[in-house]
Amino acid sequence: MFRKNKLVLHLYAKLLLIRKVEEAIIKVYPTDVIQSPVHLSIGQEAVAVGVCDLLEREDWISNSCRCHATYLAKGGDLNKMFAELYGKKTGCAAGKAGSMHLVDKDNGVLGASAIIGSNISICAGVALKLKLQTKAQQQKNLVVAFFGDGATEEGTFTETINFAAIHKLPIIFICENNGLAIHSPLKKRWANLDICKRVQSYGIKTYKVTDGNIFKIRNAAKKAIYKIKKYNAGPIFIECNIYRYLEHVGIRDDHHEDYRNIFEYEKWQKRDAVKKLENMLSPKEVVKIKLDINAKIKSAIEFAKNSPAPNEVDFYKNIYA
Amino acid sequence: MPKYINTKYVDALRGAFIFALQNDQNVILFGLDVDDHKGIQGSTLGLQKIFGAERVFSTPMAEDSMTGVAIGAALAGLRPIHVHIRMDFMLLCMNQLVNMAAKISYMYDGAFKVPLVVRAMIGRSWGQGAQHSQALHSLFMHIPGLKVVAPSNAYDAKGLMLSAIKDDNPVIFIEHRLLYDMQMLLPENYYEVAFGRGRIVTCGNDITIVAVSHMVVEATRAHMHLLSIGISAEIIDPISLKPLDIDLIINSARKTKRLLVVDNAWLTCGLAAEIIALVAENLNEEAAKIKYARLGFAETPCPTAKVLENQFYPSEISITKKAYHMVTENILQNWKHAKIAHSEIDAFRGPF
Numbered sequence: 001m002f003r004k005n006k007l008v009l010h011l012y013a014k015l016l017l018i019r020k021v022e023e024a025i026i027k028v029y030p031t032d033v034i035q036s037p038v039h040l041s042i043g044q045e046a047v048a049v050g051v052c053d054l055l056e057r058e059d060w061i062s063n064s065c066r067c068h069a070t071y072l073a074k075g076g077d078l079n080k081m082f083a084e085l086y087g088k089k090t091g092c093a094a095g096k097a098g099s100m101h102l103v104d105k106d107n108g109v110l111g112a113s114a115i116i117g118s119n120i121s122i123c124a125g126v127a128l129k130l131k132l133q134t135k136a137q138q139q140k141n142l143v144v145a146f147f148g149d150g151a152t153e154e155g156t157f158t159e160t161i162n163f164a165a166i167h168k169l170p171i172i173f174i175c176e177n178n179g180l181a182i183h184s185p186l187k188k189r190w191a192n193l194d195i196c197k198r199v200q201s202y203g204i205k206t207y208k209v210t211d212g213n214i215f216k217i218r219n220a221a222k223k224a225i226y227k228i229k230k231y232n233a234g235p236i237f238i239e240c241n242i243y244r245y246l247e248h249v250g251i252r253d254d255h256h257e258d259y260r261n262i263f264e265y266e267k268w269q270k271r272d273a274v275k276k277l278e279n280m281l282s283p284k285e286v287v288k289i290k291l292d293i294n295a296k297i298k299s300a301i302e303f304a305k306n307s308p309a310p311n312e313v314d315f316y317k318n319i320y321a
Numbered sequence: 322m323p324k325y326i327n328t329k330y331v332d333a334l335r336g337a338f339i340f341a342l343q344n345d346q347n348v349i350l351f352g353l354d355v356d357d358h359k360g361i362q363g364s365t366l367g368l369q370k371i372f373g374a375e376r377v378f379s380t381p382m383a384e385d386s387m388t389g390v391a392i393g394a395a396l397a398g399l400r401p402i403h404v405h406i407r408m409d410f411m412l413l414c415m416n417q418l419v420n421m422a423a424k425i426s427y428m429y430d431g432a433f434k435v436p437l438v439v440r441a442m443i444g445r446s447w448g449q450g451a452q453h454s455q456a457l458h459s460l461f462m463h464i465p466g467l468k469v470v471a472p473s474n475a476y477d478a479k480g481l482m483l484s485a486i487k488d489d490n491p492v493i494f495i496e497h498r499l500l501y502d503m504q505m506l507l508p509e510n511y512y513e514v515a516f517g518r519g520r521i522v523t524c525g526n527d528i529t530i531v532a533v534s535h536m537v538v539e540a541t542r543a544h545m546h547l548l549s550i551g552i553s554a555e556i557i558d559p560i561s562l563k564p565l566d567i568d569l570i571i572n573s574a575r576k577t578k579r580l581l582v583v584d585n586a587w588l589t590c591g592l593a594a595e596i597i598a599l600v601a602e603n604l605n606e607e608a609a610k611i612k613y614a615r616l617g618f619a620e621t622p623c624p625t626a627k628v629l630e631n632q633f634y635p636s637e638i639s640i641t642k643k644a645y646h647m648v649t650e651n652i653l654q655n656w657k658h659a660k661i662a663h664s665e666i667d668a669f670r671g672p673f
Contacts, residue, residue: 096429097429105433115420118417120386125389159381160389163381320466321436
C-alpha cells in the first residue's frame, strides 16, 4: 500500500507539472509574451508520463510539435523551456526553435519536428547507432519515438517500422492516438482502424492501451523497455488512445466547433489522469505538490522574463556546425 | 614522397571509402544495392566483405526514411554515407534533407550536428531520359545548412570525399557517371581536398569559362578548339559549389572581361545565374565592363533519343562557338574542328 502510494505521488507530481505549465502558458499567451504557435498536450499527459517514467537519462525521446509533455516528462529543463517559448537567448535552443522544437540533449530529448512523422525515421537512426555501439548481449539504452495517429499515415512511418524490424532496432514506437489529425477524425483517414494489427504484420510486437490509464500505459512501457534492454527484442509498438482537450494549435477549448463530440470529451474527462491520481492522494499531499510546482513555474517564468534576447551574433551562429 | 597511381574516378571514390571506414569506426555506408554484385558501379564493391554488414549494407527502397535514419545516426555520433544511384531519387528525400538535416544545427543552436554525406549520381547518355539524368545541385544550394560539391576528376573525387566524410555538416556529393571511367595519376595515400576552393584548369587571357562537373571535360576540349583559332580561355572548375570560391572567379573575370558559365543543369534560378550575380554585385561599376553569358541544359526535360539528347546538353562545340562569339563578336562559320573519336559520351553503353 505504501509503495503504491509512493508511485501515485511520483506520477501525480509529473502529471501536474505538465498540466500546470500548460495552464500557465494559457494564462500568459494573450499578453503576447510567447509569439509562436503552441500545441498544447492538456488531456494527453498520461502517455508522456507513463512512458517516460521508466526511461533512463541516457535513453532518447523525440516527438512531433506537440512536445511540451514529453519534454517535461523526460526531464527537460523547465527554465530553458519557458525561456525558449519567450524567445530568449537562455532558451533550450537560444530562441531559434520555440515551442514546436523543444530540445534537451543532456536529458535525452532529441528535439521535435513540426513536419509530422519526420522524427520517426530519425529516431530509428539514433537506435541504429545505439545498436552498433552495443556489442554486448544486453542493450544499454533505447529510443522512444512519439507521434500521433496522423503521423502513421505518412509513408515514413511504414518505411521506418519496416527498417526497424529488419535491423531489430532498440526503439519503442508510441502512437499517441487522439483520433484527430488537426481537425480530421480517424474515420476519414483510416480504412482499417486496427493499427496494431497492421504493425504486427511487419513482425513487430504491439501493445494497446485504450482508456488512457497511466498505470496501464506505464506497464506496457515497462514490458517493452524490459524486453528490449534485456532481450534485444526491439522494435516494439504501443498504441495509446488519449484525448486532446483543446484546439489543435492555440489555447482555446474548441468543443463548440462541429468536428468534436462533447460526449466523447465528457467520457475522457472522467478518465483524466491528473484528477484520478489526485483523488488517490490525501489533500495534504496534493497541496504540498501544488505549492512546489507553482513555485517552480513562477521561477521559470521570472527566469524567462529576465533573460536577454538573442542578438546579431546568435542570429548567424550554428547555420553550419 | 607519395606513390602516384593511375586511378579511375570510381576507384578513387572506393579508395576514399576504404580509408574512411578504416580510420573511423563511426563511418557507415548504406543505400539501395551498395552490397550487391554491381556495387554502385563498382564504387562500393567488396566493402561489405571487408567492413561487415553492420557498417556497409543495402537498404529497403525507402529513400525518405533512409535519409532520416542517416540523419539520426549522424546526430547520435555516426558518420553515415548514404548512396543514391540516381540523383533523381533524392527528390524523395527532400523533406528529410531540407526540413531536418539542414535545420538541426541551427534550430537546436548547435546542440546536435549532422555529419552526413549523401552521394548523388548524375548521368547522361544511353538514353537515361527525363527521370534518370537530372542534376539538381541548385535546389540544394538554395538551402542554408547544406554543402554541395561536384568534383570533375578522380583526384578531387577522392580528396573531397574524405573531406566530406570528416565534415560535421550534411554534404551533397554529386558524381557524374561519365567521369567514372576517366583516369588520372593520383596519390595512393590519404589526402583531403578543401571545401570552398576552386581550381584554374587552364590559364588564359581572353575569356573565363566556369564549368561544372562533366562540363569541365567539355570545356577543356573547347579550350583546345579555341586555342586552334587563337583564343586563350581560362577554365575554372569550382569543385565545391556551396561554399563557392567566388573570389577565384571574380579575379579571373576582372582579368579577361568575359565570363561564360557552363552549368551541367538548367539555367533558370541556377548556379550560372548565381555566379554571374555574385560577380556583378561584387565588382560594382567594374561589373558593367564585363560580358556575361550562360550555357546549360535546354529548357526541356531530358529526352531519351540520342539525336535529341545531344542537343539537350552543352558540348565542346557549343561552348567553343559561344566563347568565340563573346571574344570576337562574330559567329564562328566554316569551322573545321577535329573530330573527337570515342569520347566518354559515346563510349558509355549502359545498360544500367
